[in-house]
Amino acid sequence: MSAITAQNLTIRFGNFTAVDHVSLSVEEGEIFGFLGPNGSGKTTLIKALCGLLTPAAGKGTVLGFDCVVESEEIRQRVGYMSQKFSLYEDLTVMENIEFYAGVYGLRGDYLKRRKEEAIALTHLEPYLDRRAGKLSGGWKQRLALACAFIHEPRLMFLDEPTAGIDPVARRDLWDLLFQLSGLGVTFFVTTHYMDEAERCGRVGYIYMSKLIAYGTPDDLKQIPEVSPPGTKRLEIDTTHTSNALAAIKRMPYVYSSTIFGQAIHLLMDENVSLDQVKADLAREGFTEVELRPITPSLEDVFVTLTNTLNE
DSSP: OOEEEEEEEEEEEETEEEEEEEEEEETTTTTEEOOOTTSSSHHHHHHHTTTTSSSSSSEEEEETTTTTTTTHHHHHEEEESSSSSSTTTSSSSSHHHHOOOOOOOOOHHHHHHHHHHHHHHHHGGGGGBBBGGGHHHHHHHHHHHHHTTTTTOOOEEEESSTSSSSSSHHHHHHHHHHHHTTTTTTEEOOOOOHHHHHHHSSSEEEEHHHHHHOOHHHHHHTTTTSTTTEEEEEEEEESHHHHHHHHHHTTTTEEEEEEEEEEEEEEETTTTTTHHHHHHHHHHHHHHHHEEEOOHHHHHHHHHHHHHHHH
């Protein structure tokens, strides 16, 4: 069963189209990744699915409820974490949790149980008396997750939940998401991080208000435009990577190239051998070189699709 459906969903502000005929579905218990540049329409789509914006065209459902006529039913059943920490920084961790529990109408034994479960899940016990504004970025996000999850929502919208926090905190937060997903909670997560997108069951990529890619990470890597017929992808390890990249860009059989971590990824003519590439690099002064064929990464997918649209 689908937790979210969007059918040609379109949102306009005056003459500006922020979301243009987007169609997608998210299954129950799935972690769905939603990517795109800033201003592409990610947050706007979330607001429409939560019933906070009225579509100009198309329709959407969340947990079986219509986004326009049953928006109150949706808001009672979903959790939402904004991309900016939005809790009360002058309140303590416990006071924030209790406030949001009150907003959702939790009372009595159920309130006590949910507070205990949310605190245990997010490991916030050592910080219950600390003001939220004094928490580190990672612990702020844990608190935001606890408050968004206090009423046991079946679906959670997380808008760039790991922006601005360190890699360890990012990994810990994703471990929490996987734990909740295993309990049947559905997640709709926006992110700019490719490693996070790789962890999602399916991903969508929105660019200039249009959904231009949608599917599993493995499926998207097989899109013909990403590795056109007659081409292959190569990873090169060598010293002085930046200088080597400049040399590679001058080679006539290389169609695109970029630094990826400590290596260079390139798209090139499949008829050119690895030995020729190695020899050409040696003539440029790069004699210590390792070459290996690779499949495209998600970053390759999104960069290629974006550049194709901009041509």
